Amino acid sequence: MIYPSIIWRHKTNEKKIWLTFDDGPHSGITPWLLTVLKKHKIKATFFLTGKEILKYPDLFSQIKKEGHVIGNHSFSHYNGWLTNNATYLDDIEKCQELMPKNKLFRPPFGKVGFNQIRKIKKKYKIILWDILTMDFSKNYSPKKIEKNILNNVKKGSIIVFHNNLVSKKNVTGSLENIIIKLKERGFSFSSTW
Numbered sequence: 001m002i003y004p005s006i007i008w009r010h011k012t013n014e015k016k017i018w019l020t021f022d023d024g025p026h027s028g029i030t031p032w033l034l035t036v037l038k039k040h041k042i043k044a045t046f047f048l049t050g051k052e053i054l055k056y057p058d059l060f061s062q063i064k065k066e067g068h069v070i071g072n073h074s075f076s077h078y079n080g081w082l083t084n085n086a087t088y089l090d091d092i093e094k095c096q097e098l099m100p101k102n103k104l105f106r107p108p109f110g111k112v113g114f115n116q117i118r119k120i121k122k123k124y125k126i127i128l129w130d131i132l133t134m135d136f137s138k139n140y141s142p143k144k145i146e147k148n149i150l151n152n153v154k155k156g157s158i159i160v161f162h163n164n165l166v167s168k169k170n171v172t173g174s175l176e177n178i179i180i181k182l183k184e185r186g187f188s189f190s191s192t193w
């Protein structure tokens with residue numbers, strides 16, 4: 001493993017998986033996600049950007065009130081590979097001001113440099129994933145996403161969906177089926193990090 005300080009999957013013998021949602025909040029999809037998660041009694045983890053939190057403070061409150069875990073996804077959603085370290089780290093702290101107790105960070109695009117990691121890991125757990133749903137891709141349909149997840153899920157898997165409009169069609173078309181099928185296979189959902 002290249003970056004041992006990054007969490008890609010949980011080590012567990014239990015049939016547990018971690019559902020995570022990146023970006024947002026956004027009025028066009030977050031209310032739908034919250035309704036589905038509530039219906040299936042699932043607590044998920046939302047990696048939110050500061051700029052979107054400021055646009056939708058009520059949704060930010062609602063996510064927390066409904067018992068989901070929130071994490072830092074930076075303020076401006078910069079690509080770490082293309083951003084100098086000072087700017088990148090400041091941008092994380094700008095988001096953190098909105099969630100001062102938070103200990104989790106997910107790099108936008110999953111792209112974060114070695115020197116950035118060295119600094120970030122002193123304060124945060126850096127969370128990536130082992131299953132990328134590809135929900136943002138035009139080449140992926142809800143069916144293909146469902147198949148990809150069901151074929152690749154393992155004990156401890158961290159699955160990433162997106163809480164934005166680009167992914168809306170694929171997320172709303174697949175999430176509930178996936179939850180139901182994973183439950184049928186005996187998986188439960190955790191938001192404990």
Ligand SMILES: [Zn+2]
Nearest residue numbers: 022023108109
């Ligand atoms: Zn993102």
